[in-house]
Amino acid sequence: MEDFAVEYLRNESVYRGRYRILRKLGEGGSSVVYMAVDMKSARPVTVKVIKEHVFDGKAAAQIVEEETRVLRFADHPGIPSVVAEYDDAFVLDYVPGNSLEKVLKKKGRFDEKEVVTFGFELLDMLGHLHGLKRPVVYRDLKPANIMLRPDGHLSLIDFGAARFMEQGALTDTLNLGTEGFAAPEQYGNLGQTDPRTDIYCFGRTMLLLLGGKCSPELMEVIDKCIKPDREDRYESCAEIEVALRKYPGRRTRKRALKVAQLLAASAAASAVISFAAAHYDAALSYAAEDAQVRVPAVKERMGNAGIRIKMILKERYGVDVDDLLAPEGEADR
Known part of the structure; x- marks a missing residue:
């Protein structure tokens, strides 16, 4: 099998006889992502090509299968759908817009009202994943993985670190996450990750989007999200939603x-x-x-x-x- 991640796909080349590559969107440690056009449907798509033997010697086909299984199971308007999958790559609906990381670099920081609005959308997506019949822990929430679409709404991208929670499991198979956003338990030896892990990542993300500046009332909510001990955090995304709806009231009452x-x-x-x-x-x-x-x-x-x-x-x-x-x-x- 040709290692497309090493050779890279050239602009205007055609992948698998169906996807015309327009440009490279980005590259991470495990994959290269391209924007393309599905010549069959004439719609824009994202092609994610997996690098071989990145995760403990796993074959690219196994990584493709694991990530697309989570994506197919997710079924949420804020999460891209799988168009097709191959032994070295998979194709998703293209999400237009810019990542919050890019917007943040240009803007400096978002105001509190904007961040709270973003927060509700993120909690809706994370809560949906946690509430599935087989709960999914995203594990890599950060501005780079959140797309701000032209319609003003958000989408989650890059499910490479996501995993199904396994009943009775004592630890994660792989410890994945991004330093600065990852919860303490993502570094291993503290049991398997769970919804409270995503809650920690959510709090860190909110704090970064705010530039570290917000009202004391909102900071109380964020502070509870990022407690080192997960037992001290909110138990669910629904709890945070309640707290976020109450916090403006506390400010108003004061x-x-x-x-x-x-x-x-x-x-x-x-x-x-x-x-x-x-x-x-x-x-x-x-x-x-x-x-x-x-x-x-x-x-x-x-x-x-x-x-x-x-x-x-x-x-x-x-x-x-x-x-x-x-x-x-x-x-x-």
Whole structure:
């Protein structure tokens, strides 16, 4: 069999008499990936050619069989479908767009809202894999393996590290993953990987997409995902989804509490001001005959009372009344 991974497929060459190679998409330690056109259907496809004897001497045909079996079993709109398989390669539906890794390099970081939106899509795909009749652990979630399609949605690519969970297994057959994203148990001697392994990779991915900067509330969710001991992590993707739906509420409640405190202080200040105004008017009426003498004294007393009221509100409620009277937005500066 010709070693296509070593010789490489040239642009415009035809693989297996059916797939016209357009360009090389990328190369990893175990395979070379090309974009091609299926001349039978005229649709774009991805051709993944396996390098021989990469995984403990496994033949390329065995690697093809293992990866395509997971892909065929997955059956999810965010996961590419298998078009065909051969003894040295397999063909998938082409996923248009760019990897989040490429987008991240250009953009620097994504904002929190974008990352949370991505998070829900990733959790849907991972949760689907974990919930299959034969649960699948993806094991290699990272920005390079996540495609951002032109329609704004995500797809998972490269299932080379994915495996079926085996009931009763004490360890993985092969320890695969990417340093910086892989969970501690992926390095061996900590039992077989499980859905919590993907949860760790998910947390690390979210953190990188955020550039390490996010609200304390979201960081709490991420921190629980990336606990070194898997027993301390979320048990499932569904749990993380619940936490992500609640976290904006926690932020809103904290903001609402602050606003409520300000409104209460404002009401108190209004009452004080109304009280002072009423007495101020009474003083003016009472001192009508001698206003020029009495009014300045009354104003001074009211001013001193106002200062004292501000001090009490500051000491007891931690609220600066001046902030209440400042134009919107200035109080938080």
